Amino acid sequence: MKLGAITSGVIAALLCTCGQAMAGAYFGAQTSASTGDIYPGGGIRNGAYAFGGGEGLAASSVHVNDGVVVDSDGTGPWDRGVGAVSVTLSELAVPPTIGVGAELTGKCSTLDFNGSMPIAASVFASGAALAAFQYIGDSPRELELYYEFTADVSISPLDTMWRTRAYAQVSVWDDGMTRYSVDGEELEILGGTMISASRSITFNETTNGYTTRSALVVFYVNPGDIFHVLVKSGAVAMYGESYADALGTFQGEFDRPDLVRSLVPAPGGAALGLLGMAGVFRRRR
Numbered sequence: 378m379k380l381g382a383i384t385s386g387v388i389a390a391l392l393c394t395c396g397q398a399m400a401g402a403y404f405g406a407q408t409s410a411s412t413g414d415i416y417p418g419g420g421i422r423n424g425a426y427a428f429g430g431g432e433g434l435a436a437s438s439v440h441v442n443d444g445v446v447v448d449s450d451g452t453g454p455w456d457r458g459v460g461a462v463s464v465t466l467s468e469l470a471v472p473p474t475i476g477v478g479a480e481l482t483g484k485c486s487t488l489d490f491n492g493s494m495p496i497a498a499s500v501f502a503s504g505a506a507l508a509a510f511q512y513i514g515d516s517p518r519e520l521e522l523y524y525e526f527t528a529d530v531s532i533s534p535l536d537t538m539w540r541t542r543a544y545a546q547v548s549v550w551d552d553g554m555t556r557y558s559v560d561g562e563e564l565e566i567l568g569g570t571m572i573s574a575s576r577s578i579t580f581n582e583t584t585n586g587y588t589t590r591s592a593l594v595v596f597y598v599n600p601g602d603i604f605h606v607l608v609k610s611g612a613v614a615m616y617g618e619s620y621a622d623a624l625g626t627f628q629g630e631f632d633r634p635d636l637v638r639s640l641v642p643a644p645g646g647a648a649l650g651l652l653g654m655a656g657v658f659r660r661r662r
Contacts, residue, residue, distance in 0.1 A: 403605065404509050404641045406430040406437040406473070410460035410502045413448075414485050414495035415615070421499055423448045423455075423486050430464065430504075435641050437504070438463040448486075455486040457498040458614060461624065464504040468643040470634035472522060473506035475610040476625035477543065481533070483618035497535065503611035509640035510606065512598040520631060522549065522594040522606065527626035528582040533617025542583040543621040545610040547629065549596045552603035582621075589626075603640065 413424035425448045430437030444456035458481040465474045479500040486495055512520065528543035580590045598604060608629070612621040631637050 403432075404435065404466060404507050405432040406434050406464040406466055406504070406506045408437040408439045408462045408464055408504045410439050410441040410462055410500075412441055412443040412455075412457045412460060412498065412500050414457070414488065414490075415497045415499055416490055416495055417493050418491075422490055423450060423452065423488055423495075425449065425453070427460075435466040435468075435643075436464065441500075443500075444482075452488060453486065455498075456482055456484050457486070458482055458500040460500045460502040460612075462502040462504040462610075462612075463625075464506045466506055466508045466639075466641045468639050468641055470510065470631060470637040470639055472524070472547075472606045472629035472631070473508050473608050474625070474629075475504045475506060475545070475608060475627040476623065477502045477504055477610050477612040477627075478620070478622045478624045479541075479612040479614040480620035480622070481614045481616075481618055483533075497616045499613070499615045501611070501613055503609065505607070505609040508606050510604055511638045511640055512600065512602045512604070512636060513638050514598075514633075514636040515600055517597065517599045518636075519595055519597050520633060520637070522547070522596070522629055522631055523591065524594070524608070524627065524629035525589060525591045526580045526582075526610070527587070527589040527623065528612075529587045529620070529622040530582055530585055531620050532583070532585055533619040535617035536615055536619060539583045540615040541613055541619045541621055542581060543610070543612045543623040544581045545608070545623070545627045546580070547592060547594060547606065547608045549594055550605040550607060552605070582623075 407430040409428050411424050411426045413421035425441055425446050427439040427441045429439040440461045442459045444454050447453040460479050462477045479502050485498040524547045526545045532541045582588050610627045
């Protein structure tokens with residue numbers, strides 16, 4: 378499966394203090410995508426960007442098609458690539474779902490910068506979600522959270538450092554969480570206590586071809602406990618014709634959904650599900 382082009386961006390400091398179903402229950406969805414030129418001296422310029430989501434929102438979806446939109450300086454379009462990301466939270470006992478993808482056409486702009494022309498292009502796409510749940514069982518127990526992540530990656534021969542990749546992360550937090558920050562691939566605790574560092578699991582797929590990976594997160598709860606599931610996923614394509622496709626593939630489930638209650642309100646007709654991202658890429662393999 379081949380993508381069109383996805384821009385990935387850094388998701389920073391999403392404050393989850395709104396949209397609370399009850400005290401201590403925080404949730405939100407955030408998405409970001411971008412394309413840009415890479416110059417010989419390093420750095421990325423002439424970017425086209427899209428951002429969505431925020432605190433108290435149960436869904437967010439963005440799509441950047443560099444063959445249609447202009448960059449931040451009003452030049453283009455340059456047809457460098459396409460980036461897409463969609464994040465969905467549920468009012469049911471279902472953990473968040475994220476789909477991301479990034480694809481480069483192999484083209485770049487024709488813009489001079491300090492006497493240099495761009496040598497390649499890049500696409501980034503990333504999404505993050507924080508969902509709140511309550512354990513409604515009548516006795517203490519361990520809960521299991523299973524996540525699966527599937528990525529189709531094609532790395533250009535020009536990408537000698539294998540920057541083209543797809544990645545994902547899932548972690549469980551207690552009800553002391555007040556906010557979080559996602560920066561690059563590192564999770565930073567800004568408030569609250571992580572239930573267990575060993576229950577934060579990261580996938581990072583840079584292998585050419587189609588790969589599926591899974592993770593089992595096990596944590597202990599008492600009756601009435603509120604806990605949060607934080608997930609993020611991203612896709613990067615750099616240097617030459619390439620793609621990292623993980624659209625609609627980062628999905629999870631609880632082993633006992635009958636003992637879990639979502640504290641995220643029903644999104645209603647405003648929800649931007651992963652099905653809405655179908656067909657956003659121009660080429661398929």
